[in-house]
Amino acid sequence: MNDHELAADLATRTGELLVATRQRLVDEGITFWELKDAGDLTAHNFLMQELGEHRPDDAVLSEEGRDDRARLAAERTWIIDPLDGTREFGEVPRVDWAVHVALVSNGVPIAGAVSLPAQDITLGSGELAPPMPPAHDGPPRVIVSRTRRPPAAQMLARALDAEYLEMGSAGAKAMAVVLGHADVYAHSGGQYEWDNCAPVAVAEAAGLHCSRLDGSPMLYNNPDPYLPDLLICRPELADRCLEILANGG
Numbered sequence: 001m002n003d004h005e006l007a008a009d010l011a012t013r014t015g016e017l018l019v020a021t022r023q024r025l026v027d028e029g030i031t032f033w034e035l036k037d038a039g040d041l042t043a044h045n046f047l048m049q050e051l052g053e054h055r056p057d058d059a060v061l062s063e064e065g066r067d068d069r070a071r072l073a074a075e076r077t078w079i080i081d082p083l084d085g086t087r088e089f090g091e092v093p094r095v096d097w098a099v100h101v102a103l104v105s106n107g108v109p110i111a112g113a114v115s116l117p118a119q120d121i122t123l124g125s126g127e128l129a130p131p132m133p134p135a136h137d138g139p140p141r142v143i144v145s146r147t148r149r150p151p152a153a154q155m156l157a158r159a160l161d162a163e164y165l166e167m168g169s170a171g172a173k174a175m176a177v178v179l180g181h182a183d184v185y186a187h188s189g190g191q192y193e194w195d196n197c198a199p200v201a202v203a204e205a206a207g208l209h210c211s212r213l214d215g216s217p218m219l220y221n222n223p224d225p226y227l228p229d230l231l232i233c234r235p236e237l238a239d240r241c242l243e244i245l246a247n248g249g
Contacts, residue, residue, distance in 0.1 A: 001054070003103050003111035004126030007198075010050055011101045011124075014043050015117025018083060018099070026092050036090040040064050043082030043099065051078055058103070061225065063194040069223075077104050077221045081194040085169025095119050098171030100198035107219040112201025114171045123175055129205035132234075133180025140237060141165045143173045143182040152186040152213055152229065152245060159244040160184070160237075174199030177232050178206050184233040184241060188213060193225040199232070209238035213245050 001009060021042050025035055044064035051060055059071035060078045071077045078101065083089055085097030095118035102112035113124040123130050140162040144153045149164070157164060165182050167173050170191060176182040187196075200210045200218050210218055213229045220227070233241055 002126070004113075004124055004128050006054055007101045007103060007111045007113040007201075008115075008122050008124035008128050010047060011099045011113040011115035011198075012122045013050075014046055014082065014099045014101075015115035015122070017046055018043055018089070019117050022089065022092065032090045035092075036086040039083045039089045040086055044080075047080050047082050047101065051080075061193065061221065063192065067225070071221060072223060074221075075105060078102065079104055079193050079197040079220055081171070081198070084171040084195065088168035088172075093118075094168065096168030096172040098169050098175070100171055100194060102198035102201045102220075104197065104220040107221055109197055109201035109204070109218075109220060112198040112205075114175055114198050114202050116172060116175060121175070121179075123178055123202045123206075125201045125205035129202070130178060132207040135234065135236065136180070136183055139163050140183040141181075142184045142186065143167055143176050145173075150186065150188045152188040152231075153184075155249045156184055156186050156241055156244055159249055160240070170195045171199050174203055174232050177208060177234070178203055183237060184231075186213065186231050186233075186241070186245075188229045191226075191228050191230070193220050193222070193227050196227060196230050200230070203232045207235065209233050209235050209241075211238075211242075215242045215246075 058076045059074035081100035088097040115122040142157045
């Protein structure tokens with residue numbers, strides 16, 4: 001498998017494992033907190049084993065693993081979030097959680113995939129990139145969390161006279177834009193490279209605009225993996241969104 005195929009295969013199979021694990025543990029009466037922890041650990045161990053087998057010479061940065069600083073000198077680094085949206089995973093039967101698998105070289109994602117396991121969907125890069133959906137006939141839709149509306153999202157929603165769409169994990173939100181269910185995903189605060197690397201790889205492959213809120217590029221495999229803000233949107237909305245954000249609304 002090439003890198004695009006491997007990313008999609010790993011995201012899909014990790015998702016299948018998580019779906020099966022979730023059902024088994026729920027049937028056994030596991031608690032919400034135990035289910036979250038079990039999902040994180042199961043997915044992380046599986047991905048580390050598979051990457052070690054298929055790409056043994058590459059570095060890995062995982063949300064659930066120790067940060068091996070050797071990745072900073074590596075030519076290729078896989079950046080993974082084995083279970084994005086652990087809270088949603090634990091809230092059965094919610095489906096807005098994801099698996100992120102991405103490959104970075106020289107700070108740029110060169111392959112990636114996001115699976116939405118409970119929806120039986122995997123979206124990838126390269127030859128697996130999904131087509132961009134047609135433009136929405138109506139007001140723009142800005143996607144946010146159920147519990148938090150970041151200032152950037154509120155700013156854009158007001159200026160664009162947009163509607164809000166609420167959803168769980170970062171991967172699920174980004175893929176909603178890729179699938180045409182939303183038009184803008186703007187986030188400020190509280191994300192790391194594993195939260196958005198694979199979603200950016202897939203969104204860029206689909207032809208969407210991806211950048212920091214100031215318009216600068218999304219760069220990865222940094223010494224500090226904190227990467228708190230991003231803008232993913234349809235290309236025809238990008239200039240207007242960046243203008244709004246630069247002018248403070």
